[in-house]
Amino acid sequence: xxxxxxxxxxxxxxxxxxxxxxxxxxxxxxxxxxxxxxxxxxxxxxxxxxxxxxxxxxxxxxxxxxxxxxxxxxxxxxxxxxxxxxxxxxxxxxxxxxxxxxxxxxxxxxxxxxxxxxxxxxxxxxxxxxxxxxxxxxxxxxxxxxxxxxxxxxxxxxxxxxxxxxxxxxxxxxxxxxxxxxxxxxxxxxxxxxxxxxxxxxxxxxxxxxxxxxxxxxxxxxxxxxxxxxxxxxxxxxxxxxxx
Numbered sequence: 001x002x003x004x005x006x007x008x009x010x011x012x013x014x015x016x017x018x019x020x021x022x023x024x025x026x027x028x029x030x031x032x033x034x035x036x037x038x039x040x041x042x043x044x045x046x047x048x049x050x051x052x053x054x055x056x057x058x059x060x061x062x063x064x065x066x067x068x069x070x071x072x073x074x075x076x077x078x079x080x081x082x083x084x085x086x087x088x089x090x091x092x093x094x095x096x097x098x099x100x101x102x103x104x105x106x107x108x109x110x111x112x113x114x115x116x117x118x119x120x121x122x123x124x125x126x127x128x129x130x131x132x133x134x135x136x137x138x139x140x141x142x143x144x145x146x147x148x149x150x151x152x153x154x155x156x157x158x159x160x161x162x163x164x165x166x167x168x169x170x171x172x173x174x175x176x177x178x179x180x181x182x183x184x185x186x187x188x189x190x191x192x193x194x195x196x197x198x199x200x201x202x203x204x205x206x207x208x209x210x211x212x213x214x215x216x217x218x219x220x221x222x223x224x225x226x227x228x229x230x231x232x233x234x235x236x237x238x239x240x241x242x243x244x
Contacts, residue, residue, distance in 0.1 A: 002165055003115070005035040008154050009073050010121040011052060013038040015151045025159060028168045036158065044072040053124050062125030070120060070131050077118065092118040092136045093157070094127065095150030099139035102153070106140070107160040119157060121150030186225050188218035 016038050028034045042050040053063040091114045110117060132139050142153045163169055191202040205217045
């Protein structure tokens with residue numbers, strides 16, 4: 001059975017509890033398919049104020065997270081786990097607004113190639129660049145916007161990777177047919193009872209029982225939804241109408 005471990009380095013470990021303790025992630029932990037450990041970076045400081053940041057060299061607004069706590073935490077993780085996790089099966093990732101965008105292909109890559117992900121959560125105005133240059137394998141972002149910290153990206157990556165592990169989802173077909181399971185394509189529309197809700201009815205092809213026609217419709221709708229998604233703007237954000 002494929003198992004995976006997530007080590008998350010954060011200033012706010014408590015922010016992960018509510019998300020990791022419900023639904024699919026909770027079941028994956030309880031069945032032993034994943035292990036999720038959050039490390040408090042303040043535990044790797046050496047002054048009474050537990051300082052993790054300082055002013056940026058060269059001036060500028062805000063504070064920058066220091067390299068020391070990251071380096072010490074990573075050193076301890078590698079030292080303690082050297083027998084359980086080979087270096088080539090571990091991937092260390094820093095979340096940053098300037099990182100490459102995380103995709104479903106990355107989630108699959110992590111499942112196929114690694115047994116352990118170490119996720120570094122930045123805060124404030126960013127992280128000392130030497131962390132990105134010398135301590136991690138790659139730098140990722142979840143989109144072209146800025147967040148308060150790396151905790152949400154860490155939850156997102158943990159979720160996206162965990163649900164691809166064999167046995168985690170109740171129905172393995174879900175992972176093969178949902179959005180982005182094929183590169184560049186989003187999922188076709190889904191419907192359930194009631195058949196009609198006021199004037200809004202389920203497309204008749206889905207009620208036909210003709211499996212070939214249903215598959216053809218779903219493939220066509222997947223392409224249409226993908227094209228519409230690529231072209232959408234605020235002014236075009238209107239409900240899609242499907243022929244009945």
